[in-house]
Amino acid sequence: MSSFDYIIIGAGSAGCVLANRLSENPANKVLLLEAGAKDTNFMIHMPAGVGQLIGTDTANWYYYTEGQPHLNNRKLFWPRGKVLGGSSSINGMIYIRGHARDYDLWRQLGLEGWGFADVLPYFRRAEGNENGDSAFHGGEGPLGVTNARKTNVLFDAFVEAGKQAGHPYTDDFNGPQQEGVGPYQLTIKNGKRCSAAVGYLVPALSRPNLKVEVKALTARILFEGKKAVGVEYVQDGEKKTVRANKEVILSGGAVNSPQTLLLSGIGSGEYLRKFGIDVVADLPGVGQNLQDHLDCTSIYECKLPITLHSQMNLFRQLLTGMQYTFFKTGVATSNGLESGAFLKTRPELEVPDIQIHFVAAMMRDHARTKSDRHGFTVHVCQLRPESRGYIGLKSLDPADHALIQPNYLEAETDRRVMRDGVRLVRDIVAQRAMDPYRGPEFWPGADKQTDEQIDSWIRETAETIYHPVGTAKMGNDPMAVVDNKCRVRGIEGLRVVDASVMPTLVGGNTNAPTIMIAEKISDDILGRAALAPEHVTIAEDRQGHAA
Template identity: 55%
Template sequence: MDSTYDYIIIGAGSAGCVLANRLSEDPAVKVLLLEAGGRDWHPFIHMPAGLAKIAGLTSINWDYATVPQPQLGGRVLWCPRGKVLGGSSSINAMCYIRGVATDYDCWAAQGASGWQWDNVLPYFRKAEGNTRGGDAFHGADGPLTVSDLRHVNPLTQVFIDAGQQTGLPFNPDFNGAGQEGVGLYQVTQRDGARCSTAVAYLAPARSRPNLTVCTQANASRITFTGTRASGVTCAVRGQGHHFEARHEVLLCGGAINSPQLLMLSGIGPADDLRRLGIDVVHDAPGVGANLQDHLDVTTLQHCTQPISYDRLSEVKTALQYFLGGHRGPGTSNVAEGAGFVRSHLAPDARADIQLHFIPAMIDDHGRNRLPGDGYTLHACFLRPRSRGTLRLASSRAGDKPLIDPNYLGDPEGFDMKMMVECAKLSLDLLAQKAFDPYRGAPIFPKDTPRSEAAFIDFVRTRAETVYHPIGTCRMGNDATAVVDPLLRVRGVEGLRVVDASVMPELPGGNTNAPTIMIAERAADLIRAAS
């Protein structure tokens, strides 16, 4: 490896792989991509249904946890994030969802000028290679392959039928003209295999002589000359290195790691940094603030027929997948069924509840196997009002940060009202006639709640994250924004943040596609400044 590059990208995740590809398209530019994890070699990364087996692998997962959450009975919630080439796009459920136009218009209205829907749609389309073809909403030729599921469990069709029985329309495209309804997720898969950003963007660029990819590289600090970011100090396989950047350092660590590294480097709330003995480069109280996440409540029932994924033979499924040309249940993303619902509490025309239907019993993120057959319905409130924080536990880069999403902590209690609505909607949908031939004994909740207090207790006991942390390096034009609308870190030069941490608020759905869009647009912003 050389010691000096034009651009140093920290984090080869959903955004970092995009930037590595796009910036290295110019052969005159030298790019270094640093990744704390290793290569995406594990076969269960690439077999979609393998996500159930890799969830707890700390070799490819940062394995974070929140601090105890007061509104959830003091529970500590698991917060998995990808630590591997492709980042969380290598371990997620591959659901391709963008949100709706108003989400991005709201970003712009909050100071993220240039990020309104008309500006970001071209970048969604640029990234997307939809196997259905291109149209006004979709791209057909982009690196990120988006496709229909090759294998769908019959219980997922039962879910869709039940959703229609509640009055929801069937929706064949949640990223098209309208989001509301029930149907199947389109997924980031290519020929039945996961299409992470490592596959879509990094693999085609790896042979470029001007791109260096360095795995097992744990960044400990961004270095500065005055107030200009000049390089990165990191340990590569345990050996210390310092790399210098001629143009810019690009931080792509995600909503947890990016604010952590900024604070370790002296950019953050000054008093907090001084207490930990960190020299302050720039007092930025917004770093680590504005943490948002989608909280999710799951309803589980036994199935009277042996057709769920609970009974699948892992060996048989893997053999059929790897020897049979990527066919069979191994191609399932597990979270097959989708729903977007506008509740009676919605303040505007947007759906405010998202559903993920899984034809298997998922308890404790799939880490606790339950006996028999069953199915799971996830429901989350899309627009939480609670805001949390991320803070350093110490000045050591290897120590995990203090993650406090402050779930259900909004002063008005609106988030709890919405989570109760999520639970009620789930029970209503699963009680529809379509499930009659399959409905077995309830698992969670074991007894149908009979009062508002009982529903609240169910939420406090069962709610978990659905893995969409954002906002900790918020984009805007006010004094508390961490980055400006060009994603440049305010108060310093030569440093940008490009990942989900810059989102001012959550979009209405999964966050992977919006993160890729952000990186696509960032690449153009960076090239325009060079």
């Protein structure tokens, strides 16, 4: 049996970070296992390829949820990355950290070392922002972050309309003021997607102490008593085992990590025994506490032929492809989603409770329904849902997809916020800045005005916007799966490091926070002191309190 010091399960956003940081020391022998393939698909690296990646099974687990009781029992499509880079190789490339208060809440929940001042230096260490170093940003990190390129006049028009509707403007959603309308920053560098694989893994691949195995599906973690000692995986139809001398680190994400824990005997003892699985550690929180951002899309026809619908023309696609291939310029360097907003549905709120993504195209059903006309889409999601779901097992076969039950819109508060978000979008799009472009409201349609009509439309059409977290949460309570250093409770030599450890969903996209978590935990694994806290003032700290 071959052996390594560290075995990392999953080459997604967290796994790539850990592979890089742990292998920096040539004395550490590191194995990275990835169930998917290499990230050689051209569409992964071209920003405009995001629609194909999310809407097809290319580099995608192509999950579906169970029927959703509050969404007309629909089974929702859940794309997750199955490739080097994980979901960072197929996501929308939006660089958002969430609100500073999200991390201060983690600290208040008893997670020492996870307040915003504690995590900010790790965000900055990860970030290679084209604007350079500042109090809020890093300029030299592996993760390339660039400003939106303003590839369509609609992006600026939406921002101007938001200002006309009375919302503040912010030029940096990751800076001192999140609330407002403005441009997004993107994980794009030199016209190409900067996934975690590109930013972190590629620079480390030449190290002789790092081995990467692709198409290697983890079957279970191996234990000697209460100590994790190795991993069993399947590759090319062959079952293989490998030993970990120091630690096994599970970085499979909010779906695959709890599934792997359960198959390995870590979870609710009662639940495991129903499947005939020997109980290694009775941790009832495994798979519970699932949270995700539900999303609904308001769609309008566009008066002018300026949207991405122009790219449906084969000749135009050829020209765009050539421009991108040879010059790394043009619309293919954009994700088609360059502006948005963080807004409050009620003025008394301290922080925004909805996020808006503006797309310069009609986009329905994760881009799987092709547009037949020019239009634009305004996504709105509730940032901090109260509804909770769970991940479970369907069988003992690790190749079978897990049971996914997000339980969207169970809470009445969630339904109200989504409804209010639709009305906020309508108010923005109705402003004069959108007059030259705004055509008829295609979806939900101008005839849907009452609470009941809007709620009915949301039940019929709402989908995920791809931010599941929380299924192996950090904490000190009985439902916590890992401690504040991401060590699995009651088990030696095993950590979970990915979005599943977030105790609560952050107010924004989850790729950057996941990378931050891996950066922070890598220091602890290596026995390094944590980076010193960095105190900054955010807009909501009205009394000058440092976050």
